[in-house]
Each structure stands twice: as structure tokens, then as C-alpha cells.
Amino acid sequence: MPLDSMRPVENYEVFTARDSKGSADKDFPLRHNGNVRASEPRDAAVYAHLMYDEWRWRGMFVVPTDSIIRVIRPE
Amino acid sequence: MSERGTDEVAPSRGAESEFVVENDDALAALVNLIAVIGDNEYFLGRRVSEWADAGPLLESTAACAAITQDKLGHSRAIYPLLEELPWTNPPAGLQGEKDRARRYSVSFLDEPLPSWSSVVAALALVGPAVNVVLESVENSRYESLARRAHRILDEEKLTSAYAEGLVRQIAYNERGRKLFQERVDELFTEMLLWFGPEGEEGIEAMKSEGLASMSNEEMRQKYLGKVAPLLEECGINTPVEFNESEGKWEYGELPWDEWNALQRRLEA
Numbered sequence: 001m002p003l004d005s006m007r008p009v010e011n012y013e014v015f016t017a018r019d020s021k022g023s024a025d026k027d028f029p030l031r032h033n034g035n036v037r038a039s040e041p042r043d044a045a046v047y048a049h050l051m052y053d054e055w056r057w058r059g060m061f062v063v064p065t066d067s068i069i070r071v072i073r074p075e
Numbered sequence: 076m077s078e079r080g081t082d083e084v085a086p087s088r089g090a091e092s093e094f095v096v097e098n099d100d101a102l103a104a105l106v107n108l109i110a111v112i113g114d115n116e117y118f119l120g121r122r123v124s125e126w127a128d129a130g131p132l133l134e135s136t137a138a139c140a141a142i143t144q145d146k147l148g149h150s151r152a153i154y155p156l157l158e159e160l161p162w163t164n165p166p167a168g169l170q171g172e173k174d175r176a177r178r179y180s181v182s183f184l185d186e187p188l189p190s191w192s193s194v195v196a197a198l199a200l201v202g203p204a205v206n207v208v209l210e211s212v213e214n215s216r217y218e219s220l221a222r223r224a225h226r227i228l229d230e231e232k233l234t235s236a237y238a239e240g241l242v243r244q245i246a247y248n249e250r251g252r253k254l255f256q257e258r259v260d261e262l263f264t265e266m267l268l269w270f271g272p273e274g275e276e277g278i279e280a281m282k283s284e285g286l287a288s289m290s291n292e293e294m295r296q297k298y299l300g301k302v303a304p305l306l307e308e309c310g311i312n313t314p315v316e317f318n319e320s321e322g323k324w325e326y327g328e329l330p331w332d333e334w335n336a337l338q339r340r341l342e343a
Contacts, residue, residue: 006131007247036134039247043240047134049233050141 009037011065012044014051019058027058035065093161094217101284102162104277105217108208108287110166110179111339113153115205116227117169118184119197120146125187126194135241142198142234149227156219181269182341183262195245196258198238200266200302206231207270207298211289239305246309259311265341267315267326268334270295275336299324 013035018028033052038044044062052060096102124143130136154168167175178185181201188194209224209231245251271278271291281287289297303315303324315326335342 006251007244009132037132038134039240039244042236043244046233046237046240047138050237051134051137053141 007039009039012036012038012041012048012062013065013068014048015059015061015063016052016055016057017059018055030059030061036062094159094219095161096217096284096286098280098284100277101280101286102160104281105220105286106157106160106162106165107179107277107337107339108212108281109153109156109160109220112205112208113150113157113168114179115181115184115201116146116153117150118172118178118180119201119205120144120150121172122184122188122197123194126191129191130194131191138237139194142237145230145234149223149230152223152227153220156223159219177338178340179338180340181262181265183265190254190258192245192251192254192258195238195241195255196262198234199242199305200259200262202231202234202238203301204266204269204298206235207289207294207301210297211287211294214288216285242305242309242311246311252310256311259306259313263313264329266298267295268329268331268341269339270298271336271339272331295326296323299326 014033015030016033017030020027036044036047036051038047041062041064044064048060048062096105120143123139123146127136127139127143130139150169157165157168166177166179169175183193183197183201188197206228209228212220213224213228215221215224242255245255273290273292275291278287278291282290299315303313303317306313315324317323318325333342334340
């Protein structure tokens, strides 16, 4: 199916956190894991789940890239 | 060193007491249903796998690969039950699509899916049908099947959400909607037939033996409740209508003379 006949997609950033089961460490912090393209947040969540299924995550979030506000810009 | 035999630590397959079903009709229907679930999971996985490098987005390609892994895994979990039941010469589980001449899967999956709209139709219409049957056996007194059904249904939540997203995606504009409508027209009647005629002996026998919880018509109604509202919302026409006063879906006469009840598929 050609891309031009598809519903428009936007970019979402994927954030994940692992737990520390089996390790003496504290829970791992939330970190940026990658991104997905999807037409709506629900689809983005499904894609993120399917594409970044490398651990039994403690938490996973998707955030529209456009919603991220840059606070410090590189000089 | 322990003197325990290996059977005490890890019982072999023959060590468990054999599951007994007194009613032969119920047992035959159970064996058939397991072959049907296994084959449809197998062929759905296989056909989706053929699109695991060709989806319209990287995301859909990755999703196809994940769904393939799930579906083929489900078939591998289901097939061994065929040998566990006290039934002579059950159908063999499939590892390759030509392992067995007789297929117990819907005819829509016979050949590689020719287009993305066919992939969407298979995931949106075949997948939910298999899930309805799994729901019917999720509390079966045949615990080996019930446990597997429960696990598969849990894993299917993500696939179902993905399939719904695909339908919304493809039906977004007129061109995609038209292509998808053609695939739905090809497949929908077969899926209505798939649950069998009302009051089918084998399914009734399974119900009375506590092996399944839903009748043919209860499964078909549950299926329509899952798929028809989404199709309607996306502007896809189907030959069904919800009768508000009776609280059920109506679908008119079905072509039962084209239906193979054993293999649960349309005759070629």
C-alpha cells in the first residue's frame, strides 16, 4: 500500500524503565529508548510495545515528539 | 545421590493420567477444534510472516515479525494436544505448510496474501474469530487446552489492538477503504460460516461435556460484537445488522452448501 494513501503519522519518543529484580541495584531510571511513527497515541503504544519488547519493563511511555520542549540548545 | 527416577522429577508425557471423555461425539469435536485452532494460528502466522519485510512502515514490518512469532508459537503450543487425547490417528501438527494435505484453516489463508489490504483483513477478521473460540474453551474441563487458551488470549490483547489500528489506518482514505472493502467482501461470509450452523452436534456435545462454554450462534454473535462495530465506524459495509429489539446481529441466509464442516472452510 503506498505511503501517500495512508493516514498521516507522527513521531513518538519511547521511554522505558527496567526493574532491578535479581540485582542489588536500585530500579533502573527511565531512559530514552527510541521512537515510533503512528497515527494516534494508542497505535504508538502498540508499536512501542511490539518493537521494544526486549525486557520485562517496569514502565514504558510514548510521548509525541512535538510535545517535547527543548530547554537547552547546543551552542 | 537421589534414587528418584527422572519421571518423579520431570514426568514424561505418558506419566500423566489420560484425559477421558465418555462422549465420542464430544471427543471427536474436541480433536477437530484443536486442529482448527492450530491450523488457523499456523497459517495466519505464516501468511503474516511473508509481509515481515514489506509492511508500509518500519513499525508495521516489526509488528508483523512479532505477530508471526506469536502465532507460530500458539500453533506449537496447541498441536501437541492432538497427540495427548485418546483419539486414533489425529491430524498431525504442521511445521511446514505442505506437511498435511487436509487443511483445517480458512480458505482465505491458503495462498500467500497478495496485498497489504489482505493482511489487514486476515488480522482483523480471522484473528478475532480464533480468539472467540479460545474464549469458549478458556474454562474447559480439559485443563491443558484451557491453560493454553488463557495464555494465548492474554498475548492476543496487543495483536487485537494492532489489528484495530490497521483497520482505522487503511480505511482512512477512499482508496484504502475501497481496497479493504474488497477484502472484507471476500472473507466475511467465510468467517460467518466458520462458527458452524446453529446447534451443530459436535459443539453441543462439547458444551454438555463441559469442554466448551458457547454454542455456535453464541460464538458468532460474540464475534460480530467484536468486529462489526469497528468496520461500521470505518465506513466498511458488511451483510450484518444489529437488531436492537432482539439484541442480536442478523446476517441473513448463509451458503451452508459451500461449507466444509470438518475442515471448517469454504470448499474450493
